[in-house]
Amino acid sequence: MKPVWKWVISIVVLIVVALGVATWYFSRNWKPILEEKLREVVKNSTDSLYQLSYDELDLNVALGNVTLKNAALIPDTNVYGQLERQNKAPDNVYEIRLSALKIKRFGIINMLTNRKLSVKSVTLESPTVHLTNTYHAYNDTLSTAPKKSLYASLKDVLSSVNVDQIAMDNVSFTYSKVHDGKTKDFSIKDVKINIHDVLIDENSQADSSRFYFTKKMEVVVPGFTHKFPDSLYMVKFDALKINTEERNILLTNLDYKPVMSKAAYFKKIGLNKTMADLHFDTLSLEGLNLRELIDHQQVLAASALLKNGHAKLYNDKRYKKSPRNQIGQAPHQKLQRLKTIINLDSVFVENIDVVYGEMSGKYHREGVISFDKASGILTNVTNDSSRLAKDKYLRADLRSKIMNSGNLHATFAFDMLSKNGAYSYSGDLKPMQAPAFNKILTPLLNVAIGSGNIRSVRFNMQGTDYRSWGDFRFNYDNLKVNLLDQDGEHKKKKVLSFLVNQLVINDSNPDANEVYHVGKVNHKRVPEHTFFKNLWQSLLDGIKQTAGISPEREQRLMGSAESAKRTLEETKGTVKKTKGFFNRMFKKDDKKKDK
Structure with missing residues (x-):
């Protein structure tokens, strides 16, 4: 008779082999199912405007890990053209590319059996986001038709989605404004975004403690400089920080000033027109309604702070004043005439x-x-x-x-x-x-x-x-x-x-x-x-x-x-x-x- 320890070893080996075979089987045979589900989710949630592509999908069922390499979410130009002909095209179109999308501890069994997706973490490596804005006059008229919610787009595939954490480092963002056939670009790089506790189900959209289905979102934009097109002014700051849980925005070392000296400024414009030079070590908003800011461009906050800086105005009477x-x-x-609603206590x-x-x-x-x-x-x-x-x-x-x-x-x-x-x-x-x-x-x-x-x-x-x-x-x-x-x-x-x-x-x-x-x-x-x-x-x-x-x-x-x-x-x-x-x-x- 074999010693007891040999029996134990044999059983453990048998179990490991069995798990290995099962993992291999699921990885080979359920991969097409998963790919089909991914494309179905993207198609339904974007009304067929966007397509998901990638070079390779790696799936490990035992560990619950999924990796998409060289993934891209790209708008379908044919669908967008059709929407424009129907006066239904959105002003904003996104193109998103990633070197890798890594999902860890992905509950594939629970998703396929109970239609509930639960994920421990998602990492987006080197994402680039290109937003193109094209004005359409028909979008100025508010639609009376009810908008389809994200949950409504997903519910036929999944009953709920929960992600503990989403991390995005080194994000590059480009905004392109198209007007009269001409395009003006605005770019920022090295943005860091951390998102915590994402929940999409039939109740989460109405949850006032969440910001777009999230419990907390942190955004950090590092040093930034931008010269305004067709202007003699530029804006720069050391850092921009946004925290949706604390509902605040912080800008440090903010400057708005001409790109040239006073003498050069007045010589350039040839008029006695006031030159402004603004600097604030700190500009912050507390108790900010970020949802209203994004959805309706309304600035609603409990308080704002301008700290440590200067506001300098100059004129030069050697030049003509119109x-x-x-x-x-x-x-x-001027505040009363602004189209944007401002409400600061x-x-x-x-x-x-x-x-x-x-x-x-x-x-x-x-x-x-x-x-x-x-x-x-x-x-x-x-x-x-x-x-x-x-x-x-x-x-x-x-x-x-x-x-x-x-x-x-x-x-x-x-x-x-x-x-x-x-x-x-x-x-x-x-x-x-x-x-x-x-x-x-x-x-x-x-x-x-x-x-x-x-x-x-x-x-x-x-x-x-x-x-x-x-x-x-x-x-x-x-x-x-x-x-x-x-x-x-x-x-x-x-x-x-x-x-x-x-x-x-x-x-x-x-x-x-x-x-x-x-x-x-x-x-x-x-x-x-x-x-x-x-x-x-x-x-x-x-x-x-x-x-x-x-x-x-x-x-x-x-x-x-x-x-x-x-x-x-x-x-x-x-x-x-x-x-x-x-x-x-x-x-x-x-x-x-x-x-």
Whole structure:
């Protein structure tokens, strides 16, 4: 009799051989069945628009592994042409290619017997996705016919599909826009996508905890740079991260800026058209409805964050500016006209430098005004009519250091439903030294503030497309202005400066007679002035009044200057130059208004 251990070994060997034979049989005879099922699933789920092809299919029933080598999902051009003739073709068509598709722990027995597909993991190696968009006017009309769900497309073949994990590394994506026979391409590479817990059955589509049948999807796009076609601008970022479970999007080191220097930009366009340079270390959206973003291009989120960066705007008056009517072009009016629905509960701003620079057309020097380290919050940022029916105001509460010196606090309220662009704003400026504003005054007006203590500024204003009104209070003392030589060497014109300081501007408020001047602003908008320029012109009216320069006094002072001309030989031409100073500083001369 053979020893017991020999019997045990014999039985184990017999079992292994039996399993090997069974595996070989299933692999050889069930492979055609599996291939047929794969093609049937693709055909039914895409209404015959796409075809699945591959070089080789490896099946191991014992381990439950399947590998498709050099797989491709390709649109059938004949079917697409037929759909176009029937006005049923989609605008978007995909072509997907993989070096390999690997499926592990694939329950083939359960699939064929119970029509339930369960997979441990799917890996797509080096996928390339090419999306081609061709506009069809008939797709602009919303169809009333019910759309066939993915489960409805699969249910005749499988009752459910469950995949624990799908991994895609080094994804290359190309978007091609076809218009009037011309194609424009946009590409990104090295994208990483991880998908967790995919479930397709009769209930999963209605499961609000899932995003397109998945419990979680993570997308990471690495460093990216793109120059916009027919534009002087480019966009770049270090990384884009999307997490569907946490419902957020994160962009790091985002830039939107021209592809050339300021000088080259204005020389290229040949116009005094504002140049923008935007940078944010962090731009994020939290509580984002990704389904609405993808399905209907609606941006619905709990909050957005702009952190650590700058928003710089530049103009160059050495170039011609084409006058354009700016009525109805305020930021809140543009938001209201957007076709895309925007609905953000809050937008947080943290440590953003806002800079406006202008190159003088006369002195060829750049003046700059800055609002440094701006922070605050915007609320009810929306153009959704149902949301605005409950609260029609977009509000902003912002703080910054103007000229990196005085602390400025301003609040805005924009009436999003107003037909004439109604808005209001108020604010206050804490103590600072007036010469800080020489960075913008000297290059543009050839004038410098010699001294001046700004104790406080407070304003409370309202406005529409056509007019601004309100109160302006400006407390200051020891204000002295120096007019400078034309050559830019900053030599003081002593007589002119004396006339301005003695006859035109109060050196303090309250003035020497202890009269406190309050600016009662009633400013009529110049239609060609932008929203922000109109804001400045309205505040300038308040500054002039609080400095004691009413229109009546200004006329009397001009008369005093004429008298000074007759009595002072050495001041020949003073009045003309003084008037020029007023015209530049206070924009009095209508012919020289900046359109």
